Amino acid sequence: MASSSSSGLTFKLHPLVIVNISDHYTRVKSQLNPPPLTSTSATVNGVENQQQAPRVYGCVIGVQRGRTVEIFNSFELLYDPSTHSLDRPFLKKKQELYKKVFPHFYILGWYSTGSDAQESDMHIHRALMDINESPLYVLLNPAINPTQKDLPVTIYESELHVIDGIPQLIFVRSSYTIETVEAERISVDHVAHLKPSDGGSAATQLAAHLTGIHSAIKMLNSRIRVLHHYLVGMQKGDIPCENSLLRQVSSLLRRLPAIESEKFQDDFLMEYNDTLLITYLAMFTNCSSTMNELVDKFNTAYDRHSRRGGRTAFI
Amino acid sequence: MDSAIAQKTWELENNILTVETPDPSSDSIFYYDEAAQAKFQQEKPWANDPHYFKRVKISALALLKMVVHARSGGTIEVMGLMQGKTDGDAIIVMDAFALPVEGTETRVNAQADAYEYMVDYSQTNKQAGRLENVVGWYHSHPGYGCWLSGIDVSTQMLNQQFQEPFLAVVIDPTRTVSAGKVEIGAFRTYPEGYKPPDDPISEYQTIPLNKIEDFGVHCKQYYALDITYFKSSLDCHLLDLLWNKYWVNTLSSSPLLGNGDYVAGQISDLAEKLEQAENQLAHSRIGPLGPPRKKLQEESQLAKITRDSAKITVEQVHGLMSQVTLLFQIFRT
Numbered sequence: 001m002a003s004s005s006s007s008g009l010t011f012k013l014h015p016l017v018i019v020n021i022s023d024h025y026t027r028v029k030s031q032l033n034p035p036p037l038t039s040t041s042a043t044v045n046g047v048e049n050q051q052q053a054p055r056v057y058g059c060v061i062g063v064q065r066g067r068t069v070e071i072f073n074s075f076e077l078l079y080d081p082s083t084h085s086l087d088r089p090f091l092k093k094k095q096e097l098y099k100k101v102f103p104h105f106y107i108l109g110w111y112s113t114g115s116d117a118q119e120s121d122m123h124i125h126r127a128l129m130d131i132n133e134s135p136l137y138v139l140l141n142p143a144i145n146p147t148q149k150d151l152p153v154t155i156y157e158s159e160l161h162v163i164d165g166i167p168q169l170i171f172v173r174s175s176y177t178i179e180t181v182e183a184e185r186i187s188v189d190h191v192a193h194l195k196p197s198d199g200g201s202a203a204t205q206l207a208a209h210l211t212g213i214h215s216a217i218k219m220l221n222s223r224i225r226v227l228h229h230y231l232v233g234m235q236k237g238d239i240p241c242e243n244s245l246l247r248q249v250s251s252l253l254r255r256l257p258a259i260e261s262e263k264f265q266d267d268f269l270m271e272y273n274d275t276l277l278i279t280y281l282a283m284f285t286n287c288s289s290t291m292n293e294l295v296d297k298f299n300t301a302y303d304r305h306s307r308r309g310g311r312t313a314f315i
Numbered sequence: 316m317d318s319a320i321a322q323k324t325w326e327l328e329n330n331i332l333t334v335e336t337p338d339p340s341s342d343s344i345f346y347y348d349e350a351a352q353a354k355f356q357q358e359k360p361w362a363n364d365p366h367y368f369k370r371v372k373i374s375a376l377a378l379l380k381m382v383v384h385a386r387s388g389g390t391i392e393v394m395g396l397m398q399g400k401t402d403g404d405a406i407i408v409m410d411a412f413a414l415p416v417e418g419t420e421t422r423v424n425a426q427a428d429a430y431e432y433m434v435d436y437s438q439t440n441k442q443a444g445r446l447e448n449v450v451g452w453y454h455s456h457p458g459y460g461c462w463l464s465g466i467d468v469s470t471q472m473l474n475q476q477f478q479e480p481f482l483a484v485v486i487d488p489t490r491t492v493s494a495g496k497v498e499i500g501a502f503r504t505y506p507e508g509y510k511p512p513d514d515p516i517s518e519y520q521t522i523p524l525n526k527i528e529d530f531g532v533h534c535k536q537y538y539a540l541d542i543t544y545f546k547s548s549l550d551c552h553l554l555d556l557l558w559n560k561y562w563v564n565t566l567s568s569s570p571l572l573g574n575g576d577y578v579a580g581q582i583s584d585l586a587e588k589l590e591q592a593e594n595q596l597a598h599s600r601i602g603p604l605g606p607p608r609k610k611l612q613e614e615s616q617l618a619k620i621t622r623d624s625a626k627i628t629v630e631q632v633h634g635l636m637s638q639v640t641l642l643f644q645i646f647r648t
Contacts, residue, residue: 023376026547030345076443100415178560183386191375192554216565282624
């Protein structure tokens, strides 16, 4: 299997797909390995339970605009081990159902779990070619490896290569980026870090917001440090010079300062002014409310029209 | 490790219950025990106690699907169904799917149109290995908060008569984006004529003027349940790794740009409420000294308005703060 694709398509993957596949896998696995019913066996940790790791299959749907393929969602499919293919009528039925709710999406490919793409997967891949001429194969590795730094998700495409004189279809890896909508990002963040979900005081909200930004900036910082370290190493001569990398870094640096245009300044100042105006308005409302309360309290305390007549101080 | 100490202090101050990182052996929540569920269905412990279900556990997948679907509707209300099971006094939502109907506020019987879809979808799901039953419905209230409207209340009461156990969930995608946290509420209605023994203190949320009557009339007919979230060990692992890729999106997102209309709407709504409060105040001055209760109401009206305006401001300032920090401190030479 070649290691890089040459089709020139850019892939964007939404986190929903990843969570979908992971949930499908966890479900099937836990149905196959029912939890121990007695409490005593649950505490025995030493016995290595022979946990079967099933392979699950499904379909990914999304949109392709020009050279960009965006994978939005996915659903499960049935696999027929006797014919080594996916259940076709089931696929059609599910596709119809999903078309009703998401009319813009169409089938982009299929997914499966496992550690590496296998030869038998090519059969399934070929079978899907009548729906989409160039389907994608998304592979998720469900093995939990705490030292892993990269997402265990790979996207394969198929390409026709001539091997030993015979044109064959083989899988080639493609790179992808993670794309999110704002709402998706917030809910993923929410579930990932289990942030406080209630309103809380303004202080907790602020803290939560700033923590999010802080961790993102920390990430940026660490990445820049790595780059810096690498470049210093290259300068000293410890690491062989890689020109393509140097070119990328220099183009990145030349783009800073990021935004200097006049229009941006205007827009930004307008937004800034809007926010200040809103703050002013809120302060005003707060002040008038406090004033109102004060006046009412004053009226109650120094009541001129009370039945007892005259001014009575409220003790 | 000051950061670790600081985090622990913050967590302590805010009563954060740390859920232990689930390990593979604790994924048992994903196991569907058919026999136990059937037995629970037969016992019907909720028939005697209208306040039986107190908690809701929503899986990561269900939350993500519901929020994405709600947001994709834009300003149109969308709805869908949730699948899951029960566990003592908690309802567990494992998955959710969208229904091809829109605008539930005008039609009580929206689910009748979608029955065929629901049956088809449930059948295919059962074949594919998702064995849970439908355990509730969700819909979105884009921009006007998480509560049940009059029609929602009657729909839910009907559901609770015939499809128990059933849960109603409301999501507000607009407020989610603007506030930066998920706006979601889970509710169950009381049966007709039942008076709750004590008034539950619900979290205050601002309701636009044109809906406030609807909210006020029905707010005593249902109660909110506590929502917690859970995820599997694999989800945990994947989400951690996902962070390595999408921290960029956190930096580049700007809630201010997407929600301009919403904020403008909020402010004009606030202005109307202020006018209304002013009218009430003026009336009470002219007439004879009314009972002190009336004065209290206006004050709370004004106090509410103040709180709303403070909330809008805080959200705006947050959005702006991130922009200022990034653009002027980090990316400028």
